[in-house]
Amino acid sequence: MNLKIEYSALSLDTSKRNRKEIDQDIEAVELLINKHLSEPYSVYVYRFFLNNWPELCLMAKCGGKLVGSIISKVETHRDVRLRGYIGMLAVEEKFRGRGIAKQLIGKSLDIMIAKGCDEIILETEVVNKKALRLYEGFGFVRVKRLYRYYMNKHDALQADTSNYEKSLH
Amino acid sequence: MQEELEKGIISLDINDTASDIDITDTFQEVIGEIDYGTVVKSQQFKLLHGTHALEVMNPKLDTSLLPTIQFDLCSVNSIEKVNSIIVGIFDALCAWLDNNSLSVSVFSCAYIERLLVNYRQCGVSGLDFHTHSGNKQEHEKQENSISDILQSNDESIILKDAILRTFCVSILQFVKFVIKMGLAGVIYEEEDLNTQTMNMNIIQEVDLDRSVLELSRVMTWVQTHTTEKNPKSADFQFCYDSLKLVNCMLEIPKVLNLNLEPYSNIKNEKSNSSSKLHEIRKNVTECLSIIKKLSSLTSYVEGLPEIQGCFSTNVQKHLDNCSPPKPVVLLKFDDTMQNLDRLITDSLAVLRLVDVEDSVQMVEYLSYLMNKREPTDDEDDILGMHVVARSVLQLFLIRDDESIFGSKNYNISSLLTDFMTKIATQNAKIFDINKKEVQVAMGELLSNIKFPFYNFLTCVSQNPARQRQICGREIILWDRFQVDAENLELKFNNLFPDNFDGASFPIMPIASFIYYSKLKKMIQLVLKNVELHLYKDLRELNVGYWGVSYLIDYLLQHLNRLIDLVKLRQKQVNILYASLGKARGKKKEELMKLYKKKSAPVPDLIRTQRYLEYQVSKFSILRGIIEVKLVELQILNYFGYLKLPRMCKVPEQMLFEIQFKPIQSVGVPEMPSFDDYQKTLNRFNDAFKEVLRQNDFGYFKKLITVKAHNLNDYFHSIEKQLKELGFPSFLSDIISSDIKNLRRASIYAELSINKLIRILGDNSENHKNLNISIERLHQNPYFPNIQVELVKQTSDAHKTN
Numbered sequence: 026m027n028l029k030i031e032y033s034a035l036s037l038d039t040s041k042r043n044r045k046e047i048d049q050d051i052e053a054v055e056l057l058i059n060k061h062l063s064e065p066y067s068v069y070v071y072r073f074f075l076n077n078w079p080e081l082c083l084m085a086k087c088g089g090k091l092v093g094s095i096i097s098k099v100e101t102h103r104d105v106r107l108r109g110y111i112g113m114l115a116v117e118e119k120f121r122g123r124g125i126a127k128q129l130i131g132k133s134l135d136i137m138i139a140k141g142c143d144e145i146i147l148e149t150e151v152v153n154k155k156a157l158r159l160y161e162g163f164g165f166v167r168v169k170r171l172y173r174y175y176m177n178k179h180d181a182l183q184a185d186t187s188n189y190e191k192s193l194h
Numbered sequence: 195m196q197e198e199l200e201k202g203i204i205s206l207d208i209n210d211t212a213s214d215i216d217i218t219d220t221f222q223e224v225i226g227e228i229d230y231g232t233v234v235k236s237q238q239f240k241l242l243h244g245t246h247a248l249e250v251m252n253p254k255l256d257t258s259l260l261p262t263i264q265f266d267l268c269s270v271n272s273i274e275k276v277n278s279i280i281v282g283i284f285d286a287l288c289a290w291l292d293n294n295s296l297s298v299s300v301f302s303c304a305y306i307e308r309l310l311v312n313y314r315q316c317g318v319s320g321l322d323f324h325t326h327s328g329n330k331q332e333h334e335k336q337e338n339s340i341s342d343i344l345q346s347n348d349e350s351i352i353l354k355d356a357i358l359r360t361f362c363v364s365i366l367q368f369v370k371f372v373i374k375m376g377l378a379g380v381i382y383e384e385e386d387l388n389t390q391t392m393n394m395n396i397i398q399e400v401d402l403d404r405s406v407l408e409l410s411r412v413m414t415w416v417q418t419h420t421t422e423k424n425p426k427s428a429d430f431q432f433c434y435d436s437l438k439l440v441n442c443m444l445e446i447p448k449v450l451n452l453n454l455e456p457y458s459n460i461k462n463e464k465s466n467s468s469s470k471l472h473e474i475r476k477n478v479t480e481c482l483s484i485i486k487k488l489s490s491l492t493s494y495v496e497g498l499p500e501i502q503g504c505f506s507t508n509v510q511k512h513l514d515n516c517s518p519p520k521p522v523v524l525l526k527f528d529d530t531m532q533n534l535d536r537l538i539t540d541s542l543a544v545l546r547l548v549d550v551e552d553s554v555q556m557v558e559y560l561s562y563l564m565n566k567r568e569p570t571d572d573e574d575d576i577l578g579m580h581v582v583a584r585s586v587l588q589l590f591l592i593r594d595d596e597s598i599f600g601s602k603n604y605n606i607s608s609l610l611t612d613f614m615t616k617i618a619t620q621n622a623k624i625f626d627i628n629k630k631e632v633q634v635a636m637g638e639l640l641s642n643i644k645f646p647f648y649n650f651l652t653c654v655s656q657n658p659a660r661q662r663q664i665c666g667r668e669i670i671l672w673d674r675f676q677v678d679a680e681n682l683e684l685k686f687n688n689l690f691p692d693n694f695d696g697a698s699f700p701i702m703p704i705a706s707f708i709y710y711s712k713l714k715k716m717i718q719l720v721l722k723n724v725e726l727h728l729y730k731d732l733r734e735l736n737v738g739y740w741g742v743s744y745l746i747d748y749l750l751q752h753l754n755r756l757i758d759l760v761k762l763r764q765k766q767v768n769i770l771y772a773s774l775g776k777a778r779g780k781k782k783e784e785l786m787k788l789y790k791k792k793s794a795p796v797p798d799l800i801r802t803q804r805y806l807e808y809q810v811s812k813f814s815i816l817r818g819i820i821e822v823k824l825v826e827l828q829i830l831n832y833f834g835y836l837k838l839p840r841m842c843k844v845p846e847q848m849l850f851e852i853q854f855k856p857i858q859s860v861g862v863p864e865m866p867s868f869d870d871y872q873k874t875l876n877r878f879n880d881a882f883k884e885v886l887r888q889n890d891f892g893y894f895k896k897l898i899t900v901k902a903h904n905l906n907d908y909f910h911s912i913e914k915q916l917k918e919l920g921f922p923s924f925l926s927d928i929i930s931s932d933i934k935n936l937r938r939a940s941i942y943a944e945l946s947i948n949k950l951i952r953i954l955g956d957n958s959e960n961h962k963n964l965n966i967s968i969e970r971l972h973q974n975p976y977f978p979n980i981q982v983e984l985v986k987q988t989s990d991a992h993k994t995n
Contacts, residue, residue, distance in 0.1 A: 037230040037231070039230075044226060047230075048226075059254065065252075065254035065255050065518045067245050067246075067248060067249050067252070067255055068245075068248040068249070068252075069244075069245040069248055076230050076231035077231065079230075127841070131841070134843060138843075151574045151727070152574050157730075161730065161731075161839065162839040162840070162841045162842070163839070163841050163842060163843055164838065164839065164841075164842035164843050164844035164849060166734070166849050166852045166853060167727065167728040167729075167730055168728065168852060168855065169659075169662075169663070169728070170576075170658075170659040170662070170726040170727070170728060171385070171659060172382075172385045172386070172657040172658070172659035172660060173293050173384070173385045173386070173657075174385065176518070176520075178292075178293050178294070179574075180574070180576070180659065182727070182728070185852055186843065186844050186848075186852075187844060187848050187851075187852060
């Protein structure tokens, strides 16, 4: 079955879409992430990411239904460099293995690089080999191990990649 | 709207539920008008409360959605039931020590919750399982002592109100002690230990001695029921052993009150503190045999009645729960016993610190404790010492006044100076300069280098992941102060020369010590990257090993320089002795005085030389193993097994630099560049191409044989050197075991590369069909095994894990 997947960024522009539609997108993203990630996040966490960096909340939809999403942010780190951060990524089980996560990561990285990030980091569970392989495929290097970082007591590995385009200038 | 809302809230009668109206829809409608990204904050709420309000009805975050479980505290009326709860509390205690919160572990026990609530209401006199009116004075009149309760004719009352209550209070004493250590800032909140107490007072005003006394009274009563005549003697014996275990565990807090003199206490039996320590160690050691006994009773434990509802999520609803709702976590009894065994074993290992005889042994033993790892069957689980032992280590070693073990005369600075003297600064001339300017500058330098050394002392009690970060900080500090030390020593060397024989270059003993410390840390950091799986694949391992072999070369060079320095100091003493014969009168007296001063440390100089030579062997072994690994990895690189992933958006040079990020900023030695790395690979590729062209794998076989012989030589000499160091047996046994572990790693490395060469020698086209994996489980943490297998089917695809 070859279903078409459409990718788009969350838009909070009420002049283009009505509020109800926007809220439906936000709710769908929250539901998807809550369903698949072990960490519980409050509404406030989602709103922090989504309201500040809607362009970095990328959605993968199939037939109008949300099947995957990635949420990232870009902030200045220690007043010296612009740091991109991939906060959450989830894909519906039925849609896994179709390269959706790769697409979402790739697009998110491109946006963060275009924004001028000096580095992009993320954390993932040390036992989540699939996620590690996925991110490391993009050139992420493990830079730090965070002991018992997650509520499920697993260690996290912090991965880092640098924006070489910027560094070469 | 805000004004109306505030008026409404003020006039709200929360008991009047009849007129409640569901305003959810209205609320949603109103907030729909707030622009995205805008925060409307009421003065009535803190932001945190506001965010909590947003979590209402979220099953992952709303505690009120948890079900309430009914449980009658009076239902426990038999020894079997008491034992069942005791086991549960042990399981809960270890779950907490295994990084769960108190709310889901110890506090989840209904009896513990009742004790804490009563204690909050009525203080010490309320420390029981009754329901109180909250009137403290009224309750004080009713208070029954444990001795009174033990006189009761009703056994069920004794079981619950004396035995179970005393056990619970004793466990709370232990929890209180651990929390106190957790809050002392020597370990990390959340990641090492969760110290959230739900805002409950953990019996702060209840004296430990009082609890221990009650415990011993209860134990006496229980022991009288363990006679063979009693049909329930086995049950009472289990109860007694459990009480005894917690009784012995409560000895651990006492070590923090002992003041000891390093390097002398155990031998000095007359010291009061020494005999106390001896007694504490004896009692804590007794825990091990009790744990062993209890561990053998798994089937008894499994047969104990299950007390429904005794452990529940109720406490998360009843008390101030700052965490999301979570199910109760109790370890399995076997895991509990293992956890307690680790706690005790590691704590006893920490107390062995008092058995070291000098500062070199102290640093060696601290490094051992720092790198002590718990064997595990999960390669992702990297466990250091037990969290309780790590906390005890830090607080026992360094006291608030910076003294070591609470010594009157020996503190962090003394330990540093002592250690530095033994490594590099013995008989250094700069310490003899009687000039204020020099002394002031030296004082400042020594007080500065205390920071990286203190960093090391605190690092030893951290979890493995934190150790690496702190190690990185230490390197930066050493690097900074090395420059200061060099400048200072060079400046004064012009006035008071302290040079190597026949050469004009200065010794710079302090800078030499700093350089030694820094290089060792740099090597440790890179190897820790391997241990923590930060170097995840063949390419990154190759980069890491290549970098660390470069650093080891520098260290070996420097160690040999330090050996030359120690020899020079011995020679200088001999020259001084020879000059005595020629001198006369006052000059002779002065020389004699000087000779006495300089020759006193000669035995130390000899020991230092042996210690440095031992380290040359140790680091040569590390380098030898790394060289074997590098040959194998670079053969695999030749065949394309170290390529970057296809989707990688970053050039290899950038990745190379990120890998050495924590040590990139170090001035000396400067890490080699990516170009240097590439050149090394290219040189190897050229040589290997020739091997392939001539199909001459014999060259590599010979190369590995030579390296294996060299390694064997070092393994032989290091054992001998270790004996000559004269370390106490507990320390030399530990080091010996580490060396055996390295030997095992070297054999694995040789077997792996020999296998690869054999596969390629059989048919050079075999390189297309290799399945390569990195095996970490049960391997040396710094040297995971590279597993090479020839895949049967013909395929062009490389397979790497």
